[in-house]
Amino acid sequence: MRARIAGLLLCAFALSFGIARPVSAQTRAADAAGDVSAGYSYMHDSASLNFNGVRVSSSKTLSPSWAAVVEVGVDRNGSGVYRSSSGTHSFTYTDTSVVGGVRLRRFDGTSTMPFFQVLAGYFARRDTLNPNGTTVANFAVRTEVGLDVHVADHFALRFGGGWTFLNGGVRYMNQVGANAGVAYLFGRR
Numbered sequence: 001m002r003a004r005i006a007g008l009l010l011c012a013f014a015l016s017f018g019i020a021r022p023v024s025a026q027t028r029a030a031d032a033a034g035d036v037s038a039g040y041s042y043m044h045d046s047a048s049l050n051f052n053g054v055r056v057s058s059s060k061t062l063s064p065s066w067a068a069v070v071e072v073g074v075d076r077n078g079s080g081v082y083r084s085s086s087g088t089h090s091f092t093y094t095d096t097s098v099v100g101g102v103r104l105r106r107f108d109g110t111s112t113m114p115f116f117q118v119l120a121g122y123f124a125r126r127d128t129l130n131p132n133g134t135t136v137a138n139f140a141v142r143t144e145v146g147l148d149v150h151v152a153d154h155f156a157l158r159f160g161g162g163w164t165f166l167n168g169g170v171r172y173m174n175q176v177g178a179n180a181g182v183a184y185l186f187g188r189r
Contacts, residue, residue: 032186033061033187034058034061034067034185034187035156035186036183036186037055037182037183038054038055038056038181039158039179039180039181040052040179040181041179043075043095045175047173051075051077051093051177052077053074055071055072055181056071056072058071064107065104065106066102066103068100068102068103069103070099070100071097071099072098073099074094075094077092091128091129095123095166096124096125096126097123097124098121099120099122100119101118101121105148111149111151112147112150113147113148113156114148115160116146118143119140120140120142121140122140123139123140123167124136124137140165140166141165142162142163144161144163145160146159146161147160154184156185157181157183158181158183159178159180161178162176164176164177
């Protein structure tokens with residue numbers, strides 16, 4: 001609960017700070033050749049598991065509104081308990097994804113820039129139940145909406161949330177989640 005309140009306060013602060021940025025910073029953001037970003041992610045899946053992790057992404061601007069995106073994420077759930085005839089065992093899951101796709105951005109002359117992205121690619125879930133672990137690999141499709149809040153000429157706070165479809169091999173799963181991080185905008189188109 002405290003983490004959610006702190007996150008909402010951070011968003012409110014970022015938005016109030018970002019709105020005061022001059023239009024010239026936004027113009028430079030529209031002209032950026034791309035960006036790299038990193039941040040925290042929280043995911044909740046249809047198996048009632050909660051994951052915390054990190055995402056790193058890079059984008060290349062294709063036009064003022066479109067960008068190609070590549071994202072790598074590693075999310076881990078705290079722990080679970082597996083009960084079997086031989087006793088109780090604790091375990092963890094680690095989700096790894098490498099996805100790519102497109103991002104549609106809207107430049108409206110302010111320092112806030114909403115976006116929508118669709119990504120697809122590799123997904124793997126590894127558990128620690130067995131001595132060597134078990135990895136189930138397949139694919140994921142992620143849709144996400146977000147907001148970049150430009151706080152300096154080359155820096156933005158990035159907030160997002162969305163839905164991910166995971167093909168886990170033997171079963172299909174859905175995840176909903178949120179993320180927050182920092183983006184560095186580089187170069188000129």
